[in-house]
Amino acid sequence: MELRQLEYFVRVARLQHVTKAAEELHVAQSAVSRQIHRLEEELGIRLFMQRGRNVQLTPVGQLFLRRAEAVLGDLDRAVMEIHEFLDPEVGEIRLGFPHSLGIHVVPQVVAEFRKLHPNVKFRFRQGMYPSLIRDIVDAEVDIAFISPYPEKSDQVTGEVVLTEELFAILPETHKLALKDSIMLSELKEDTFVLFSSGYSLRPIVWDACREAGFTPKIGFEGEEAGTIRGLVAAGMGVSLLPKMAMYETSSMMPAVVKISEPHVTRTIGIIRRTGEKMPLVVQMFHSFLLEFFKNQYQEQ
Template identity: 80%
Template sequence: MELRQLQYFVRVARLQHVTKAAEELHVAQSAVSRQIHRLEEELGVHLFVQKGRNVQLTPVGQLFLRRAESLLTDLDRAVLEIQEFLDPEAGEIRLGFPHSLGYHLIPRVVAAFRKLHPNVKFRFRQGMYASLIRDVVDAEIDLAFISPHPDKHDHVTGEVVLTEELFAILPETHPLALEVSIDLAQLKDESFVLFSPGYSLRSLVWEACKNAGFTPRIGFESEETDTIRGLVAAGMGVSLLPEMALYQTSAMMPAVVKVKSPHVTRTIGLIRREGEKLPTVVQMFHSFLLDYFQNEYTPR
């Protein structure tokens, strides 16, 4: 079995099309078909079945794909580790984070790190709580900022690096918009603009409302902080957002009011795979982040 055969197989499996795979690999279609055929002969199974102009994995093909992808990922990481051993300053860091950290936090910490290590490359992946944990476990990313920080997980470990307060956001014409602080219960009759299901901030706001004695009535849902902020500014409802999501200014800005009861906060953690030694360049970044949040980070 050759490495080239695995690479061709994975590309065809992902695209479900031999011709498209050949184009991406910059080889002839016949070369791809020949290598796939040889691989099937060696394994003694059919990995694909024809489905119109496309191909589809057989059940055993699906099983083999998982193993092949894992092998190729391990090989890529091995090559990268050797390169980093020779020159850590030229390595790559794969970092995941939720959308709510993308505007303010991530650019700040990456810019601060790149001042010290200008040649280090970054590959970013945004996602929701569950997908970020899965990407860390599956070695798709090295580190992830995540909120809330998981109390316990069998396959990831990490630290809380930041605790952040959530504020009520209201249309500027709202009767409570000029208040210094409010009780969350004062918004019990309002329509809420919340994150879509699966986002941790939705669960956090929902739980805060329950603790205040009411179930929030949902008027709109969104996957983007900017959209939620804009909808509230346009008078479509109220919401709660973390302080970090309120630094950006635009023509459509809501009023921001402190919530005194219940006091609502979120934890932001930095997670990595349990029991695995980080590559040199990732360890450099990890140590930098822990020091940065302890000694240098300020909210604005």
């Protein structure tokens, strides 16, 4: 079995078309077909079925695709690690993060890191909590910010770098908008604007309300901190957001009020795959992050 056969197979599987795969690979269609045929003969199975002008993976072909992609991915990482070993200053970091950290934190830390290491490249991947865990486990990213930090996991490891307080956000016309602080239970009759299911802040707010003795009445849902802020500012309800979600300003901003009881927080952590040595450039970035958060984002 040759590496070229795996490369051709993966490209055809992704495009579901031999001619298009050949065009991307800059080889003749007959060469791609010949290598796929040899691979099938060696394995003793059919990898593809014909579907009109396209091809479709057989069930066993789908199984083989996952393994072939893993092999090619490992080879790519091996080559990258060799280059980074020779010069980590020209390496690449694949960084995952939730949407809520993309407004301020990620741009800030990357900008500061690149002041010290200007030739390091970044590849970014945003996602919700479950997808960030999956991206780490599947080696789609090298390191990821996550919130809340997963306390128990055999597949990922890391550190909590920040514990951040959540504040109540209210329409400026709300009767409690001018208070210095409130108890969360004072909002039990209000309609809440929450993040959609799958976003980590939603269960944090939900659990805080339950701790305060009520179940929040959900009027609207959103997928971005800016959407939540805008809906609240427009009088559609109330919500809870962390301070770093308030950095961005617009003409529609809600009132921000401290919550005295219960004390609502979220943890922000950095995770990586358990038992796997990080490439040198990622180690360099990881050490930078720990020092950066220690100096810049210590909880007051």
